Amino acid sequence: MTSKRKLNQVKVPAMLVCAALILCRVVMAQDIVTTAHKTSMELGAALSMPSDVGIGKDGRIYVVDGGNHQVAVFDDLGARVATLGARGSEEGQLESPVGLGVSRKGEVYVADKGNQRLQVFSADGRFRREIALQENGEEADPVDVAVSANGKELYVSVNNSHRILVFSAEGKYLRGWGGEGEDPGMFRYPATIALDEDGNVLVVDVLNQRVQKFDPEGNLLLSFGKMGGKPGTFFRPKGIALDSAGRIYVSDSYLGAIQVFDAAGEPLYVLGEGGETTVFDTPVGLAADGSRLLVVQMLVGNVLVLEMEPLP
Amino acid sequence: MSHIRIVLSVLCVALVVVPSSNPPLAEEAADMFECGVCHVLRIRDFKGRRANPIVPVVEYPEEPTGTQDIASTSGMCLSCHDGFVEDSRDIWKDGYRGHRLGIVPSEHISVPELGGSPEFPMNDDGKMYCGTCHSAHLNESEGAPEKVNLFMRASSAGGQICQACHQDKAAIADSVHDKGSRRSKDFEARGTCGYCHAPHASDKPLMWAREQGQATIAVNTLCRDCHDDDPDPAEHPADVIAWSQQVRKSIRGNSAAEMPVFNEQGHAARVGQIGCPTCHNLHQERADGRPEHLQGLFLRMPELVQPLCADCHGPDSIFLYKFFHSPASRR
Numbered sequence: 318m319t320s321k322r323k324l325n326q327v328k329v330p331a332m333l334v335c336a337a338l339i340l341c342r343v344v345m346a347q348d349i350v351t352t353a354h355k356t357s358m359e360l361g362a363a364l365s366m367p368s369d370v371g372i373g374k375d376g377r378i379y380v381v382d383g384g385n386h387q388v389a390v391f392d393d394l395g396a397r398v399a400t401l402g403a404r405g406s407e408e409g410q411l412e413s414p415v416g417l418g419v420s421r422k423g424e425v426y427v428a429d430k431g432n433q434r435l436q437v438f439s440a441d442g443r444f445r446r447e448i449a450l451q452e453n454g455e456e457a458d459p460v461d462v463a464v465s466a467n468g469k470e471l472y473v474s475v476n477n478s479h480r481i482l483v484f485s486a487e488g489k490y491l492r493g494w495g496g497e498g499e500d501p502g503m504f505r506y507p508a509t510i511a512l513d514e515d516g517n518v519l520v521v522d523v524l525n526q527r528v529q530k531f532d533p534e535g536n537l538l539l540s541f542g543k544m545g546g547k548p549g550t551f552f553r554p555k556g557i558a559l560d561s562a563g564r565i566y567v568s569d570s571y572l573g574a575i576q577v578f579d580a581a582g583e584p585l586y587v588l589g590e591g592g593e594t595t596v597f598d599t600p601v602g603l604a605a606d607g608s609r610l611l612v613v614q615m616l617v618g619n620v621l622v623l624e625m626e627p628l629p
Numbered sequence: 630m631s632h633i634r635i636v637l638s639v640l641c642v643a644l645v646v647v648p649s650s651n652p653p654l655a656e657e658a659a660d661m662f663e664c665g666v667c668h669v670l671r672i673r674d675f676k677g678r679r680a681n682p683i684v685p686v687v688e689y690p691e692e693p694t695g696t697q698d699i700a701s702t703s704g705m706c707l708s709c710h711d712g713f714v715e716d717s718r719d720i721w722k723d724g725y726r727g728h729r730l731g732i733v734p735s736e737h738i739s740v741p742e743l744g745g746s747p748e749f750p751m752n753d754d755g756k757m758y759c760g761t762c763h764s765a766h767l768n769e770s771e772g773a774p775e776k777v778n779l780f781m782r783a784s785s786a787g788g789q790i791c792q793a794c795h796q797d798k799a800a801i802a803d804s805v806h807d808k809g810s811r812r813s814k815d816f817e818a819r820g821t822c823g824y825c826h827a828p829h830a831s832d833k834p835l836m837w838a839r840e841q842g843q844a845t846i847a848v849n850t851l852c853r854d855c856h857d858d859d860p861d862p863a864e865h866p867a868d869v870i871a872w873s874q875q876v877r878k879s880i881r882g883n884s885a886a887e888m889p890v891f892n893e894q895g896h897a898a899r900v901g902q903i904g905c906p907t908c909h910n911l912h913q914e915r916a917d918g919r920p921e922h923l924q925g926l927f928l929r930m931p932e933l934v935q936p937l938c939a940d941c942h943g944p945d946s947i948f949l950y951k952f953f954h955s956p957a958s959r960r
Contacts, residue, residue: 349683366718368711383712384722415712430712460713476714508713523714524666544665546674546682553708571669571708572684587683594683599704601711615711616721 349548351589352577354610354623358395361619369461369509369556369602370611370620371419373440378611379417379425380620381602386411388427390442395622399442401425406432409444416461416509416602420468428459428473435462435471435488448488450475457482463510463518470533472518474507481507481520481535494535499525502537509602511557511565513580519557519565526551528567528582541582542567548576549584556603558610564628566610568600575600575612577628586628597621667700667765694731695754703730706759720829727829728836731756738794749782749794762790788822798822798912806911825851834895847895848904865903871937873899888929888937907937 365384372378376393379401386404388411391397402411412431419425423440433456435448450457450473458476465472470491471484479497481504484490495504505524512518517538518531527542542551556568563580573596575588589595602613610623665671674682689696692703699705703725710717720726733755734740741748752758763780783790792799801807802821827838834848842853845867853862872880874887876899888908890901909927938946 349681365722366711368713383718413712413716413718415716430716506714524709545672546669546680546684546686548683550674552669552672555711555713569684570711570713571704572682572686574683576683596684599707599711601713616707 349589349592349594350586351592351594352586352628353590353626354588354595356621357609357624358622359619360389360391360395360397360622361617362389362397364389364618364620366615367602367613367618367620368414368615369416370604370613371417371425372604372606372611373419373425374421374423375440376606377440378604378620379419380613381414381417381427383414384618386413386431388414388417388425388438391620401438401442402427402436402444408447409436409438411436416459416474418462418464418471418510420464421466422468424464424468426462426464426471428462430458430460430476433458435459435473435484446488448484450482450484452478452480452482452490452493460507461509463512465512465516465533472510472512474510474520476506479504479507481510481518481531483533483535492535494531501540502529502531502535504529508555509557511559513559513563519559521554521557521567523554526554528554528557528565528578530582539582541578546572548587549578551576555601556613558603558605560605560610561607562628566603566605568597568603568612570599570601570615573597573600575603575610588623667705669699669705689753692731692752692758694758695752695756697752697754697758697760701752701758701760703759706763717829723832726832728757728762730758733757734794737797739796741793785823791822791826800914801912804911804914806914834891846891846902846904847893848891848902848906851895852905865907867902869903869941870900871903871907871940873897873901875899877937877940903937 360378360380363385364380364382367380368383369381370378377398378391378393380389380391382389386402388401389397390399390401402409402414404410404412406412411427411429414427415430416428417425424445425438425440427436427438429436433450435450437445437448439445448471450459455478457473457478460474460476463472469486471486473482473484475482480493480495482490482493495502495507497503497505499505504520504522506522508521508523510518510520516533518533520529520531522529526544527540529537530539531537542549542554544550544552546552551567551569553569553571554567555570558566560566564585565578565580565582566575567578568575574594575597576584577586577588578584587594597612597614598617599615600612601615604611608625608627610625612621612623614621669686670676670688674680675686686699688699690699690702694703707721709715710720712718734751734757749761751761762782764782765780767780779785781790783793785791788802807821823838825838826836828836831837833841835851837851840854841850842857844850844853844862845864849864856862871890873890889897890907891904892898892901908929910929911927913929914927938950
């Protein structure tokens, strides 16, 4: 009898808790917090399968025009002013480039994936030098490159070894980390790279659906994101950019969304308006500059220059 | 009864308390990665009435190629084959480059079966799509045969995958247009079909993999890559536009021989120019059932019944044609 009463005593609160939690779950379906933007410019003159974008010190915009095996250069008003490279394997030529990085001096480093090297151009577009990419005798297929603030170190994401390699500006191999896997610090196809103000290295880890942040020596500091469709998760993360406030922008090329995270990797916003996500067409490479966010749309073949609403 | 209620309550609480964003069971986690990497609706955030993903997806989207499972859409393929994971950007360059998609196989095509199902499946609308030739479910590994490395449902070596459906083209094997042809220039070991056709690496007519020669009519430039010994080849006037077999058939009933006509880009068209392939089909030199006197001439018309020439040149053209193509007059 006593036992029955106890059971009844348990049953009622359990049912109440259950009902309350179900209600909570329905009511608290995660809202999507959006941040508004408007397109101020569209760069699209004859681009073919563009993949990445960088901004030079004079405001020039460099776009990897991978389908044409070159880099398109636009001035800050959006007029196309130059072309770097042409298809081939000679000096100054490119084969299926993917990413690029621009140093503070304005030098343009292009991940010449098909030729397994970096091609370096001066700010005025002249070929400077090439850097052959190898680690322990193994050639590396570079996807992206980022240049340290002092211009002395190059961080390269490598497709075939799933590693991040660090070279000196002269091309000497310095160190590397990662490898194929899903454990922290490992990668399944490391893609674009961004460096923060402290020189830490943020890497988009495409098929682990996350972003990992390392110190310059390769020690893991932070990892955020996982496979999913809610804010803070990814399906095909590709591009990354940091603004001056340290916020992190990440594009998802399949879903077409761009998410904004704080420096700790907490999701802040999704680009959109009124809770509706803006769906871009295959957004890949990103670059941030003041209140502007540059978004490469691969399939449609253009670069959108977005003016962002001031973020709190 | 009370026990059951308690157990149900606890289960219910457990299900509700565990939020969907928490790590799922190990089995499902594996399932999510292995399958969810393409089958996006395996991911909990996207499915169910209450799902509120940042961008919703539908299971069977309408694509330009027809309705098909989201996992096998061109966009899903591109999401990895964009240079950041694998690099197949050439396929999507300038739109799409490759075998025509979104088409229903013609009555001439017989898709082989494997275990009771089509070996080369069509999408839900019965049209060709990426998954017709490729399947991500084939495991790629070092040293694997080519068909696995390219996720192909059959090997391209020797034109196997092409000829599985295009059986009527198989007669080209060991003909003068196959490997070892005396007119060969720079052929590499690309397989019987690969000498001339590159499904994902060509922006030329008929997925042409080779150079194009000089000719007035676009499709003839393909033949002229090798047949360049005559500096001024006889071509049918380029400004003459003729009906295709399709149009002629609809107007005047059945016509025995298919004589394709071509547009200014060199593609087969409903109405178009008369080019070399209108009369010659190099894929049928040794095809079964062809009269002996036509073997080696690559002529499409085994017998002359309402040939295209007569549409403009009158019935006399039939006698002229017969005269010039009969074994006796040729001798």
